[in-house]
Amino acid sequence: MLKNAKKLTFAALLLIILGAFFVRTYNFEEWLYFKMDQARDAFMINNAFQNGPGYLPLLGARAGATDVDGFLRLGPASYYFQYISTLLFDSAEPYVLAYPDLIFSIGAIVLLYLFARLYFSREHSLMITAMYAFSFIIIQYSRFAWNPNSLQFFLLLSFYGLLKFFREKNEKKKFAWILLWALGIIIGSQLHFFGFFGLIGISGLFIAIKLQIWKKDELLKHLTRKSLTKFASYLTLVLLIFVIFYSPVIISDVQKGGENTKNFFAAISSKPQDKPLTEKISKNISENIKYYCLITTSQCYGQEGAKENAAKAVTVIIMLAGMTLIFRKLKKEKDEQQRDFLILLAVWIAVYFILTIPFAFQLRPRFFIVVFAVPFIILGLVYEYLETIIKRKHALAASVFMTSLILLWNSYGTYAWFREQADSQEKVTPIKRSLILKAKDGVLLSHLQNVSDWIYERHEEGKTLYFYVKPEHVRPIEYLLYLKDDKNLVYETMKINKDPNAEYFAVTPTKNGLQPVYKKFGSDITLLESREFGQLMVSKILVNNRDISADFRFNRPKTKTDRIFWKDVFGVGQDEDKELEIITGEE
Numbered sequence: 001m002l003k004n005a006k007k008l009t010f011a012a013l014l015l016i017i018l019g020a021f022f023v024r025t026y027n028f029e030e031w032l033y034f035k036m037d038q039a040r041d042a043f044m045i046n047n048a049f050q051n052g053p054g055y056l057p058l059l060g061a062r063a064g065a066t067d068v069d070g071f072l073r074l075g076p077a078s079y080y081f082q083y084i085s086t087l088l089f090d091s092a093e094p095y096v097l098a099y100p101d102l103i104f105s106i107g108a109i110v111l112l113y114l115f116a117r118l119y120f121s122r123e124h125s126l127m128i129t130a131m132y133a134f135s136f137i138i139i140q141y142s143r144f145a146w147n148p149n150s151l152q153f154f155l156l157l158s159f160y161g162l163l164k165f166f167r168e169k170n171e172k173k174k175f176a177w178i179l180l181w182a183l184g185i186i187i188g189s190q191l192h193f194f195g196f197f198g199l200i201g202i203s204g205l206f207i208a209i210k211l212q213i214w215k216k217d218e219l220l221k222h223l224t225r226k227s228l229t230k231f232a233s234y235l236t237l238v239l240l241i242f243v244i245f246y247s248p249v250i251i252s253d254v255q256k257g258g259e260n261t262k263n264f265f266a267a268i269s270s271k272p273q274d275k276p277l278t279e280k281i282s283k284n285i286s287e288n289i290k291y292y293c294l295i296t297t298s299q300c301y302g303q304e305g306a307k308e309n310a311a312k313a314v315t316v317i318i319m320l321a322g323m324t325l326i327f328r329k330l331k332k333e334k335d336e337q338q339r340d341f342l343i344l345l346a347v348w349i350a351v352y353f354i355l356t357i358p359f360a361f362q363l364r365p366r367f368f369i370v371v372f373a374v375p376f377i378i379l380g381l382v383y384e385y386l387e388t389i390i391k392r393k394h395a396l397a398a399s400v401f402m403t404s405l406i407l408l409w410n411s412y413g414t415y416a417w418f419r420e421q422a423d424s425q426e427k428v429t430p431i432k433r434s435l436i437l438k439a440k441d442g443v444l445l446s447h448l449q450n451v452s453d454w455i456y457e458r459h460e461e462g463k464t465l466y467f468y469v470k471p472e473h474v475r476p477i478e479y480l481l482y483l484k485d486d487k488n489l490v491y492e493t494m495k496i497n498k499d500p501n502a503e504y505f506a507v508t509p510t511k512n513g514l515q516p517v518y519k520k521f522g523s524d525i526t527l528l529e530s531r532e533f534g535q536l537m538v539s540k541i542l543v544n545n546r547d548i549s550a551d552f553r554f555n556r557p558k559t560k561t562d563r564i565f566w567k568d569v570f571g572v573g574q575d576e577d578k579e580l581e582i583i584t585g586e587e
Contacts, residue, residue: 020109032098034444058076060076061073073263075246078146078191081150098145115160118163119341131406146366147192161177164177279360295372298414447535464491467494502543
């Protein structure tokens with residue numbers, strides 16, 4: 001019987017993974033988000049792909065949740081994953097750079113099932129995993145390259161390792177679990193500012209509660225020679241992992257006089273919003289409800305109405321019921337392992353809520369990657385409770401019904417999003433479901449690729465190609481032109497000058513036509529040829545009066561990066577870098 005149950009569980013989990021893989025890879029290459037940040041990173045990783053690992057940076061992306069002079073940068077883990085992907089697939093195409101986030105998103109599904117099994121039955125764990133796997137917003141964050149996207153995998157890895165460490169009786173095996181925890185927390189902390197504080201805060205508070213360090217007697221138990229020796233061995237392993245994976249950050253700070261560390265402390269001491277605490281807490285409650293609703297139901301994305309209100313009501317009921325059950329169970333639960341799971345869950349929710357209070361007026365969906373799994377785990381607690389008040393078969397039926405409702409809600413959200421993306425290839429389409437970035441222009445890699453190909457095909461050899469496009473699409477188009485690998489192709493952003501070899505192209509939203517170009521450069525422009533690609537229109541134009549200014553440029557010029565690369569550490573390649581193409585476009 002047990003053997004059959006394991007086989008059925010494996011089959012069900014495999015089915016979930018295959019379904020999740022399908023919705024994450026459907027038209028993956030064409031519908032990829034490839035914006036300013038992705039193109040900036042692509043240039044940098046491509047440079048390392050072409051010239052060797054010496055061109056990898058020592059620091060990662062800028063932390064988005066800060067407001068300091070200078071740039072606070074995360075660790076470079078996400079860049080290194082992308083670099084490994086280029087080596088494995090022998091390509092630096094935009095979709096290859098997104099493969100690590102795709103792979104980690106699938107891995108997170110497996111990890112969540114294993115994590116849930118530390119507390120729940122097979123049936124409930126599968127339901128939790130299925131709801132997570134097909135959550136609309138979680139699917140969105142698995143389909144493009146961005147440093148926060150893989151955080152969910154490393155967060156679950158860290159928490160799983162932490163719980164297994166305290167459960168393990170074999171001292172040798174404990175090192176394996178502390179290793180998993182350390183890897184999760186050290187890599188995850190490099191992926192997002194909230195990930196850094198969330199992982200450290202949740203883990204630290206859980207360990208403090210677990211060890212009851214505020215009790216004198218308990219504290220004395222941990223100060224014995226035997227306990228201190230164990231602690232020293234665990235600490236040595238964690239520090240070794242830290243030094244290995246944070247060595248680029250450490251070396252960069254040594255080279256730059258502690259600049260990043262100074263920016264870090266400036267960031268945590270800055271005031272994100274000058275508003276009363278009561279307003280922040282009130283706003284934080286409403287924002288948490290909204291985003292938990294989005295994670296759970298795919299609704300609550302800004303389209304107010306009865307459907308949104310119903311989804312919010314369901315979310316509030318689920319979260320309140322779940323948190324009530326956590327505290328109720330903690331009072332009665334005698335099993336230490338079960339208590340640990342509940343304590344970690346309670347700390348997870350509480351620390352994240354406190355962490356978001358200072359940023360309540362700045363929250364975005366990506367900040368909630370830290371708690372993507374939480375509402376589904378809470379639903380698992382509700383399912384478990386149902387079995388204590390009604391017959392098991394009735395409770396199971398109710399749980400299946402609720403799970404199906406959540407899956408249907410999210411399936412609708414995913415379908416609507418896919419429909420938007422499909423329509424945007426053919427016609428101007430209102431964008432409602434693309435929730436990742438502020439600019440909901442519906443422009444995908446396929447649009448930019450078509451535009452770049454059209455420009456390249458109509459470019460006249462020997463001429464300098466000047467193109468106009470909104471700033472967030474400058475670097476993506478530059479990167480796609482760069483991938484043409486045409487040494488004779490000279491291109492840069494639009495500027496009006498007296499270059500006799502100049503040719504001009506304009507890329508504008510189809511709904512606006514050439515109006516943005518007329519607004520910036522005047523109306524003395526002749527349209528030679530144009531083509532619509534759904535959301536975008538590309539035109540070859542002739543500028544009749546080029547005396548507008550000596551050197552008028554709409555887009556700001558690229559600036560030299562302030563990054564340190566491994567080649568700088570080892571002092572190699574300095575002569576070749578004097579005329580090195582600016583590869584990040586950062587200012």
